[in-house]
Amino acid sequence: MKISVDEDKCCGAGSCVLAVPEVFDQRDEDGVVVLLDAEPAEEFHDRVREAADVCPAAVIQLSGTA
Ligand code: SF4
Numbered sequence: 001m002k003i004s005v006d007e008d009k010c011c012g013a014g015s016c017v018l019a020v021p022e023v024f025d026q027r028d029e030d031g032v033v034v035l036l037d038a039e040p041a042e043e044f045h046d047r048v049r050e051a052a053d054v055c056p057a058a059v060i061q062l063s064g065t066a
Pocket residue numbers: 005009010011012013014015016017026031032033054055056057058059060
């Protein structure tokens with residue numbers, strides 16, 4: 001699994017950080033998402049998919065099958 005995020009469209013809601021704090025963080029200044037790990041270990045994949053689903057701005061893109 002590879003993750004990409006479109007920081008320009010992120011509205012800083014933080015749902016992704018709540019779902020997977022090991023993979024997503026937020027910038028202190030404006031709350032925009034910070035991708036900590038673009039290729040997370042398999043144990044995080046379910047929660048990463050959930051984060052992509054709940055992201056209100058739909059800026060979390062996933063690629064790859066694993
Ligand atoms: S859930 Fe989406 S909009 Fe909210 S901080 Fe994460 S990437 Fe940005």
